[in-house]
Amino acid sequence: MRTGTLKQILLITDGCSNKGEDPSAVAALAAQQGITVNVIGILEDDQSEDPTGLKEVEEVAMSGGGVSQLVYQKALSQTVQTVTKQAMTLTLQGVVNQELKQILGPNQSLEELPPEQRGEVMEVVEDLGETCDLEVLVLVDTSASMHNKLPTVQEALVDLSVSMNARIGRNRFAIFSFPGKRKDINKVLDWSPKLESMSSIFPKLTSGGITPTGPALKQAMYQFGKKSLRRSFMRENESNIEETGH
Amino acid sequence: MNQTSKKQGIDLRPGSIVVGKWHHNRYYIKKQLGRGAIGSVYLCECNGKKAALKISDKGSSVTMEVNVLKTFQKVQGKRLGPSLLDVDDWIDSFGNRYSFYVMDYLKGKQMSTFIKQHGEEWLGILIVQLLQDLIKLHKEGWVFGDLKTDNLIVTHPPARLRWIDVGGTTQIGRSIKEYTEFFDRGYWGMGSRRAEPSYDLFAIAMIMIHFYHPVQFERGKVPKKTLLTKLDQIPQLKIYQPCIKKALLGQYMTSEQMRSDLSSIMMKDYNQTRSHQSYQDNTKQVPIKRKNHQLQNKKKEKINPIFESLGICFVVVLFYFFYLILI
Numbered sequence: 001m002r003t004g005t006l007k008q009i010l011l012i013t014d015g016c017s018n019k020g021e022d023p024s025a026v027a028a029l030a031a032q033q034g035i036t037v038n039v040i041g042i043l044e045d046d047q048s049e050d051p052t053g054l055k056e057v058e059e060v061a062m063s064g065g066g067v068s069q070l071v072y073q074k075a076l077s078q079t080v081q082t083v084t085k086q087a088m089t090l091t092l093q094g095v096v097n098q099e100l101k102q103i104l105g106p107n108q109s110l111e112e113l114p115p116e117q118r119g120e121v122m123e124v125v126e127d128l129g130e131t132c133d134l135e136v137l138v139l140v141d142t143s144a145s146m147h148n149k150l151p152t153v154q155e156a157l158v159d160l161s162v163s164m165n166a167r168i169g170r171n172r173f174a175i176f177s178f179p180g181k182r183k184d185i186n187k188v189l190d191w192s193p194k195l196e197s198m199s200s201i202f203p204k205l206t207s208g209g210i211t212p213t214g215p216a217l218k219q220a221m222y223q224f225g226k227k228s229l230r231r232s233f234m235r236e237n238e239s240n241i242e243e244t245g246h
Numbered sequence: 247m248n249q250t251s252k253k254q255g256i257d258l259r260p261g262s263i264v265v266g267k268w269h270h271n272r273y274y275i276k277k278q279l280g281r282g283a284i285g286s287v288y289l290c291e292c293n294g295k296k297a298a299l300k301i302s303d304k305g306s307s308v309t310m311e312v313n314v315l316k317t318f319q320k321v322q323g324k325r326l327g328p329s330l331l332d333v334d335d336w337i338d339s340f341g342n343r344y345s346f347y348v349m350d351y352l353k354g355k356q357m358s359t360f361i362k363q364h365g366e367e368w369l370g371i372l373i374v375q376l377l378q379d380l381i382k383l384h385k386e387g388w389v390f391g392d393l394k395t396d397n398l399i400v401t402h403p404p405a406r407l408r409w410i411d412v413g414g415t416t417q418i419g420r421s422i423k424e425y426t427e428f429f430d431r432g433y434w435g436m437g438s439r440r441a442e443p444s445y446d447l448f449a450i451a452m453i454m455i456h457f458y459h460p461v462q463f464e465r466g467k468v469p470k471k472t473l474l475t476k477l478d479q480i481p482q483l484k485i486y487q488p489c490i491k492k493a494l495l496g497q498y499m500t501s502e503q504m505r506s507d508l509s510s511i512m513m514k515d516y517n518q519t520r521s522h523q524s525y526q527d528n529t530k531q532v533p534i535k536r537k538n539h540q541l542q543n544k545k546k547e548k549i550n551p552i553f554e555s556l557g558i559c560f561v562v563v564l565f566y567f568f569y570l571i572l573i
Contacts (some may be wrong), residue, residue, distance in 0.1 A: 073347060111335075115312070115333040115345075119312055122306055122309040126313075130420050132419065166422070167420070168419070215337075
């Protein structure tokens with residue numbers, strides 16, 4: 001079973017969007033395009049665990065078919081990699097569930113299997129998670145209130161790269177920040193297999209209270225589009241070669 | 247990771263009954279034992295036997311843990327982790343589905359508590375026990391992964407180190423499934439998160455440091471330096487230091503190398519303290535004995551005159567009575 005490349009957007013923010021289209025709607029659109037949207041909401045150290053302002057975090061992730069998590073800065077590193085891995089498992093489970101339905105009938109899903117067989121299926125999911133290729137676009141909110149959190153975010157992203165690169169499958173990461181100067185998003189780091197080399201700190205912060213999460217997500221989605229066009233072209237070539245090989 | 251607990255709706259009261267959907271076993275919940283990233287662990291009773299039951303609404307995570315527990319059972323020889331008794335689903339009265347599994351209930355003390363109660367010499371012994379288990383696990387092609395003080399308990403007597411949470415166990419060559427930052431070499435920038443025997447050995451070194459630094463310290467700007475300085479600051483670990491350093495720096499390729507190093511250090515230390523003690527014994531015991539003799543002699547000297555005079559008086563009085571009676 002080939003799952004191709006898993007595509008994820010990881011949105012890191014600390015507040016609500018207040019400009020442009022509804023981020024949940026954009027996330028739903030992304031999910032339809034096969035891009036999972038995960039959201040991590042960073043809490044202020046003195047904030048309670050369930051602030052109303054961050055309710056959006058869960059909504060966006062839900063419509064984006066991904067995982068959401070509210071965390072304090074301290075736990076960010078570990079959370080970034082857990083969320084990414086959980087979302088991978090979730091996506092792959094979806095793929096496997098589809099296959100199961102094809103084989104066993106429309107009413108069959110992983111949960112309907114007895115525990116013994118479920119274990120075997122999960123082994124397959126785990127194998128896929130270890131070997132599949134992964135593309136993560138990290139979208140970081142750099143509005144004024146995020147200012148003091150950006151060093152932690154950078155640390156967490158390096159940590160994510162350490163975790164993901166221990167896998168057998170290949171990885172590609174890109175980092176964008178929003179709001180951009182003139183555009184909706186700002187490129188911080190173009191697609192690259194490792195983040196350890198990342199030395200450039202996030203760009204100068206745009207002051208003011210605008211957080212255009214929706215438009216930023218949309219732009220982020222297009223970043224996959226551009227590349228996946230090129231990639232799909234390359235993949236076609238690859239498959240041609242494979243076919244002639246057979 | 248505590249933040250995830252918010253989403254888990256599962257909170258079983260003592261006295262609730264969990265009934266398996268597939269195998270129909272009934273489990274009486276007695277109390278909560280712990281709560282982790284995925285699910286909660288309860289002490290339960292089934293057919294009069296105590297067991298530990300882990301339940302979660304994250305079915306796939308439960309299934310993955312069960313898979314690991316099953317591989318533990320395949321490992322030959324002595325049992326390594328808790329053994330798996332049952333795997334099932336439970337549907338509560340609201341129709342929510344939870345997955346759970348049941349394992350042996352190991353009643354023991356936290357490793358740090360045990361060492362504090364029974365003496366620091368146990369640290370080395372328990373770590374060697376841990377290494378012996380790891381040798382077996384590594385031979386089977388697995389790495390424990392999330393090795394940390396909280397995951398180790400000591401059952402006794404006889405004192406035996408057991409690991410309890412096996413969720414991080416990963417096949418060699420893959421990426422570590424679960425880890426805790428303080429015990430993770432990736433966090434300290436001292437190696438990858440790829441599952442290799444040396445990954446576990448780093449964690450063991452951290453467990454030894456953690457025992458003397460119960461408050462986990464920050465990594466600072468140069469994590470490696472921070473770590474080695476902290477190690478230098480612990481006088482109690484001085485004898486183990488070469489071994490710990492090698493483990494931290496990833497210079498042990500196998501758990502066997504570390505175990506043999508550690509046990510030879512311990513044997514050396516044991517012999518030294520023994521010969522030292524016996525030397526002290528020789529010098530100390532002799533004067534003590536002499537003193538005792540002297541004391542006894544003095545007592546004899548002191549007690550005898552009183553007895554003598556009492557005896558003389560007694561005899562005199564006796565003779566006086568005879569004299570009176572005869573006259």
